[in-house]
Amino acid sequence: MRGLATRTAAGRPPTHHTASSAFRLLLILCGLTVLLLTSAATLAAAPARAADAPAASRPPAQAAYLADRLRENPVHVTDQLPREVPPSMAPDFARLAERTRVPTYVLVLPGQSTSGEDDLLGAVHDRLGRDGLFVLLDESGVRQAAAYGVRAPAEAARTTAAFELPYDAGPLRSFELFVDVVAQGPERAKARADAAHERFRDDHEPERMYIGPSDRQNQSFVTGIALTGVPLTILLLALCVRRARRRFPRAAPPRPKDDGRPTATRPKWRRLLVPGLALATAVAIALTAPLVFDQTKRGPAPLPTSGDMTARVERIAKGLAQDPVYADPESPRVLDEAELSGLHDRIERFGRSEGGGPVYVTVVPHLSEDESAGDGELFAAAVRTKLSRVDGVGEADGVYVVADPLTGYIDVFNHGLRLESLPLNFDLPESIAYGDDRADEADDHLLGERLDALMTYLDEAPRTDEPTTFGNPARAPGPKEENSLPPLFATDFWPGLFVGAVAALLLAGLVAGVLGIVGAVLRRRRPTPLPPDALPLLSPTEPSEEYLRRTARTELEAADEAIIAEADEAQAGGEVSRIAAAWDRFEAAMLLIDGDVDEERSPQTPGADPATLLAVIVLARASRNALDGDTNDRCCGVNPLHGPSVGRRHVRVSAEGNRRRMLSLCPLCLDSATAAPHELRERKLTLPGPAGTRVPYDEPEGSPLWVLSDGISRLASAVRESSRVH
Structure with a gap:
């Protein structure tokens, strides 16, 4: 069995085991390839992702730079706002910062210089490594505040400064209020901030502290209008009132100039009263206008020094001497770094190009x-x-x-x-x-x-x-010139002078028109004197005191208008004597009722007795008759209300005895003296006496009428003499 196995292994390839090893090797090679490709792609994509990263995730060079500045000095004022917040104001901010009683770091930067102020303050605090109250301001005031490691009501103080002050108060005034609220403690600061926010929400926005050029032009325009309009209005209105008083009923007529007697003239100080008042008003307006409109600046910015105005340019020039690209720190x-590197390469190639x-x-x-x-x-x-x-x-x-x-x-x-x-x-x-x-x-x-x-x-x-x-390029406007307001007596002041004069003339014309209408209405509504031909028939024999008073007022007004209407024409025509005679009788009538013609007082008649009122009627009518050329100096002796006489007769007007008197008679009484003498006794004028009795007009004791039989001129002289005695 071992031999068979050995042979088999040596005589032919191991088909199953050999395939498994190759497949395993192939997987390993594929894995390595994918890993290498992924790593390469990652390395290739890293710069692109860094370039596409938002500004907020880039290294906070701004915070690092500002932290270095605060490390050198706890107050950093930018050099980019010299016209509004010069860098030389840094000691002022530092002096105010001591009131907070906590470590305070102040940054004054241009508005909208950061996309996230809270992140900036936090980043500056992290890089500075110190706790305290951090405050960020711009050209308008406190923009953000934050407390790190200290107990300070930063947000409440910022809210108070934002809502209690107008937008043009300026950064220093805003920071002053901010530190004052911080010093009050958290509870009082929060209550004050809530109250300020509530007032602002109710549309109680603080008023501006400064004005602009357009506001100054409006002030100059108003000053010009007042300087000419008010004094000229005083002069013209006084003239309108004086002319209206002469034309109104019961106004005193002018005394003729050449009547042979000394004329009572108005004192010089009274003549100069209205012009003096107008001149004093003009002087007062000219002196008080600069005190009322006392603004001289458009804003709270102090005047920068020459160093403040060149600090940023010097900083940038030093930077460009080292690097052709200068980014504001x-x-x-x-x-980013890639963009800066590419920009440097492009600048270098452009410098070598033709x-x-x-x-x-x-x-x-x-x-x-x-x-x-x-x-x-x-x-x-x-x-x-x-x-x-x-x-x-x-x-x-x-x-x-x-x-x-x-x-x-x-x-x-x-x-x-x-x-x-x-x-x-x-x-x-x-x-x-x-x-x-x-x-x-x-x-x-x-x-x-x-x-x-x-x-x-x-x-x-x-x-x-x-x-x-x-x-x-032209020169930029200087800070003093830019922040200064035009003089008050300039720009629209001169058009204002013209508009003021025109407005005064229009107002005077309007007042004159209204007074003319009122005078015409009053003249139309007042009683009309009886015509001379109707006097004997319509005049009462037993007039009441009210009738006498009303008739006296009517006759005086008629004489007043007649003298005013004909005075200038008669004097121009050389008929001075006629005007003088009319004036002489009118003046006597005015003296009887205590009317002071020199002061142009209205001839009111309260307190005059019936005999005096009758004398006033006679004199006033005689004054108008003199203007008409009637030289008759006598009136009807039976009833003076009948008017002028046309003849004299011996008549008996008393029921007691047979005594006759030589009397001047009007046409009606003259006819009756011949045809029906007994009617004259019934026509004899009687006046209201004491306890409802009636007395003949020429019998009351102390009456000026006792000389009427001697003529109207004699009556006028007696009245004038009596006035001098009293």
């Missing part, structure tokens, strides 16, 4: 608060000038690429290379300059890919025979 990293040269790429934010006011052309020119001084080899010619990691925009400026400069700046493809939809959605704006496309565009750009330079 304070901003999130948007170019018509090529140096390319300087800056990946830094550009904001309106930086030294160039956000102007990439100014920034590139400043970097070139500073780089020339750093290298010490003359002008640093080359292509300057300005890439903004915040917006993703790319600008290109040629300085001294043999390239066509205008196409680089104005005809750059939009996919490179601004990016497409993919770039808008990406955190890094695909800057690495777009910069690579830019280098391809530069390789293919047309060359020129001579070096060219793009443009000649």
